[in-house]
Amino acid sequence: xxxxxxxxxxxxxxxxxxxxxxxxxxxxxxxxxxxxxxxxxxxxxxxxxxxxxxxxxxxxxxxxxxxxxxxxxxxxxxxxxxxxxxxxxxxxxxxxxxxxxxxxxxxxxxxxxxxxxxxxxxxxxxxxxxxxxxxxxxxxxxxxxxxxxxxxxxxxxxxxxxxxxxxxxxxxxxxxxxxxxxxxxxxxxxxxxxxxxxxxxxxxxxxxxxxxxxxxxxxx
Numbered sequence: 001x002x003x004x005x006x007x008x009x010x011x012x013x014x015x016x017x018x019x020x021x022x023x024x025x026x027x028x029x030x031x032x033x034x035x036x037x038x039x040x041x042x043x044x045x046x047x048x049x050x051x052x053x054x055x056x057x058x059x060x061x062x063x064x065x066x067x068x069x070x071x072x073x074x075x076x077x078x079x080x081x082x083x084x085x086x087x088x089x090x091x092x093x094x095x096x097x098x099x100x101x102x103x104x105x106x107x108x109x110x111x112x113x114x115x116x117x118x119x120x121x122x123x124x125x126x127x128x129x130x131x132x133x134x135x136x137x138x139x140x141x142x143x144x145x146x147x148x149x150x151x152x153x154x155x156x157x158x159x160x161x162x163x164x165x166x167x168x169x170x171x172x173x174x175x176x177x178x179x180x181x182x183x184x185x186x187x188x189x190x191x192x193x194x195x196x197x198x199x200x201x202x203x204x205x206x207x208x209x210x211x212x213x214x215x216x217x218x219x220x
Contacts, residue, residue, distance in 0.1 A: 002175050004113050007048035007055035007068065014065045015057070016045035018098050025099035044094060053093070058110060067097040067106045071114065078150055079129045079160040089125040089162075090118050109174055111142045111163075118165035127162040136161060 007015070019041045047070055048055050058067035070093045075085035092114055097106040114126050128144065130136055136146060136159035144161040152158050 001061055001177065002066075002109070003059055003062065004056050004110075004175060005059060007057045009049035011048045011057055011065060012045045015048055015068060016041050018065055018068070019044055019096055022096055022099055044096070047094060055094075058097070058106060065098075066101050067095070067110055069093070069095040069110050069114065075127070076129060076158075078152055079148075079158055080127070087125060088123040089127050090114055090123055090165075092126060092128040108142050109171070111139075111144075112168045113171050113175070115163055115165055116168040116171045119167045123165050125162045126165055127160070129158050129160045131156045131158055133157070133159065135159075 023041065047053065048057075048068075054071040056069055056071065057065045060066050072091040072093055073089070075089065075091060077085070092111070095107060095110055097110070111126070118124075118126050126144075128139060130139070131152075139161050140146060142163070144163045147160045147162055150158045150160065
C-alpha cells in the first residue's frame with residue numbers, strides 16, 4: 001500500500017539512501033549529471049527538517065520511502081509575473097523517486113496527488129519550473145501546461161509550467177492499493193531525463209528559502 005505523509009527529521013537517513021540510489025542508477029545508465037545528485041544527497045535529504053516548506057514522502061506499507069516532493073508557496077520572480085504570484089499556488093520542488101520503482105510511474109502519482117491536494121485546500125494552481133527542455137516535456141506528459149520560456153542569468157532557459165488544481169479521484173485508489181497509475185489513467189507517461197541537472201539549483205533554493213532568501217525554484 002502506498003501513502004503520502006509529511007516528512008520528519010527521522011526520515012533523513014532513508015531519504016539520503018533513496019537519493020543516493022537514484023544517483024547510482026543514473027551513473028549506471030550513463031545519464032548526464034549523475035555526480036551532481038551524489039554531491040548533494042545530504043543537502044537534499046536534509047530538507048525534511050527545514051522550515052518554510054512542506055516536504056512530503058511517498059511510503060510503501062507505512063515504512064519504505066519510495067518518493068518525495070516539497071511544496072512551496074512562493075513564486076520565483078523571474079518565472080512568474082506579479083499577478084501570477086498573487087494567485088494561490090503550490091510550487092513543487094525536489095521531487096525524487098526510487099528508480100527501482102520507475103515502472104510504477106510514481107512521479108506521476110506524486111504530481112496527481114499534489115493537484116488533488118491543492119483542490120482540497122482551495123489552491124488554484126500547481127506550478128513547477130526547470131532548466132531542462134526534456135524535463136519540461138516530461139511534465140507536459142503529466143498534464144502540466146507550458147506557460148513560458150524565460151532566459152535567465154548565465155544563458156540558461158527556464159521553463160515555467162502549471163496545472164490547474166482539480167480533484168483526482170483515482171489518487172485515493174492508487175494510494176490505497178498501489179495500483180500503477182497507467183492502468184487507471186490510460187495515459188502514456190514515460191520518464192524523460194533532462195539535459196541539464198536541476199539538483200544544485202533545487203538544493204540551494206530549498207535550503208535558502210527556509211532562511212528567507214530568494215533563489216531559483218527548480219523541480220526534479
